[in-house]
Amino acid sequence: MSAQAQMRAMLDQLMGTSRDGDTTRQRIKFSDDRVCKSHLLNCCPHDVLSGTRMDLGECLKVHDLALRADYEIASKEQDFFFELDAMDHLQSFIADCDRRTEVAKKRLAETQEEISAEVAAKAERVHELNEEIGKLLAKVEQLGAEGNVEESQKVMDEVEKARAKKREAEEVYRNSMPASSFQQQKLRVCEVCSAYLGLHDNDRRLADHFGGKLHLGFIEIREKLEELKRVVAEKQEKRNQERLKRREEREREEREKLRRSRSHSKNPKREHRRHRSRSMSRERKRRTRSKSREKRHRHRSRSSSRSRSRSHQRSRHSSRDRSRERSKRRSSKERFRDQDLASCDRDRSSRDRSPRDRDRKDKKRSYESANGRSEDRRSSEEREAGEI
Secondary structure, eight states: OOHHHHHHHHHHHHHOTTSSOOSGGGGSOTTSTTBOHHHHTTOOHHHHTTTSTTOOOSOSSBOOHHHHHHHHHHTTTOOOOTHHHHHHHHHHHHHHHHHHHHHHHHHHHHHSOOOOHHHHHHHHHHHHHHHHHHHHHHHHHHHHHHTOHHHHHHHHHHHHHHHHHHHHHHHHHHHTSOHHHHHSOOEEEOTTTOOEEETTOOHHHHHHHHTSHHHHHHHHHHHHHHHHHHHHHHHHHHHHHHHHHHHHHHHHHHHHHHHHHHHHHHOHHHHHHHHHHHHHHHHHHHHHHHHHHHHHHHHHHHHHHHHHHHHHHHHHHHHHHHHHHHHHHHHHHHHHHHHHHHHHHHHHHHHHOOHHHHHHHHHHHHHHHHHHHHHHHHHHHHHHHHHO
């Protein structure tokens, strides 16, 4: 990896995905299912065992240091409970490793000569001392690299004591079996990383194994798994307590409601009075509502009848006025028509008359008038005679 890529990874790990305003990297969030939750908690076996004899290659899920930084920032305000996913992941990995260890043990048991239980216990003691020496030597190298000389010297003293114990255990094991069998290499499977260890391995070989990246990586994974189990158990216990607390609060509220209902039921007279007062108030309200409705109905009916009568009278008056106007118009038209006809007749008669006709008419009128007078005299005389 180049220096530029290393600097970029360091900045991502410190500042997250939005360190330089790059929006393309924010398309996926740390809470996405495609992101490895073990990587966010810095315990993914693909990262821990990379470059070892058991290198697992690239993880199937997304690994990004910037997403881990985002998660670390967000986890301070909210608990995402990703420890449960990481614990399941590590449990499956460790279970697979333990299965391989058991298979390797069975294979060794089939290939190596069978020995008695007493001899096997002595050989196991030698293996335990070898493992102790290897761990101490690895610790010495680590302290020396850190510059802690005094602590490394103290650990070297412990190494010398462990070597002395190993020599004594080897002597006991050699005396318990034939020389030909003792010379054969007795192998043992490491319980941590499932690697093969020899009974006669030297200190350098033991130090390389127990201080190597593979063995230390498995130790880190197993310790992280135990820590996750503890954290998950604590969080589950906390959640259970919160649930119990909420349940107790609900039960307390229900008891309070039940107590109130019982107290109301113990005072039936008071409850009856309350019920009676409520019913009376409801009846009053109903009566007032019915009265108001009747008043509204009466008012509406009166107003509607008045409006109807007014409209009827208006229609009557309007019809009468219309008929009068029509009769006036007709009478005026007939009057004018009669006048026109009379004037026309006069004009015609005046035109048609001659002096001779006029004389005849005058004579006729005079004769009729004379006859009328004589008849009037006769009728008057007859009346007088009748009276006599």
